[in-house]
Amino acid sequence: MNNALELKKLYRETVLDHSRNPRNFQRLVPADRVAVGHNPLCGDKITLYLCVNNNLIENLAFEGTGCAISLASASIMTESVKHYALDEAQHEIARIMHQFDSSNPDDATAEGDMAALSGVRAFPSRIKCATLAWKTLEAALQEITETTTTE
Numbered sequence: 001m002n003n004a005l006e007l008k009k010l011y012r013e014t015v016l017d018h019s020r021n022p023r024n025f026q027r028l029v030p031a032d033r034v035a036v037g038h039n040p041l042c043g044d045k046i047t048l049y050l051c052v053n054n055n056l057i058e059n060l061a062f063e064g065t066g067c068a069i070s071l072a073s074a075s076i077m078t079e080s081v082k083h084y085a086l087d088e089a090q091h092e093i094a095r096i097m098h099q100f101d102s103s104n105p106d107d108a109t110a111e112g113d114m115a116a117l118s119g120v121r122a123f124p125s126r127i128k129c130a131t132l133a134w135k136t137l138e139a140a141l142q143e144i145t146e147t148t149t150t151e
């Protein structure tokens, strides 16, 4: 088996693992920030809970329903930014959105578990599944209380 196939297999396993056993999948009560994200094209819906202390994301968790890609992305996102400062999290969102921008020809920026989802860039409708959690995190950081939609 060549490296590209090995990598694809690893990516598929990472996505399946996170979607079947999402990390930080729970309601946080009380939460300092709550944001809801919706991807009507696919039906993905997540609610994100953040506990913020001294400008740090002390804890975060999510609940939701959706496709494997949206759940895996939310699971990976919560693992990635836990304990980040708010501005670091904002920076990470920008990096991920750039990584999943299909007009960005440079895919060398993909790294970490989110790289496992980089294959969706070939399928524009699925990019919204992969970025929903990150858009919802952005809404939480900006204290936007209306539902964030990918449309």
Ligand code: ZN
Pocket (backbone or CB within 6 Å): 039, 042, 043, 044, 066, 067, 068, 069, 070, 128, 129
């Ligand atoms: Zn989806």
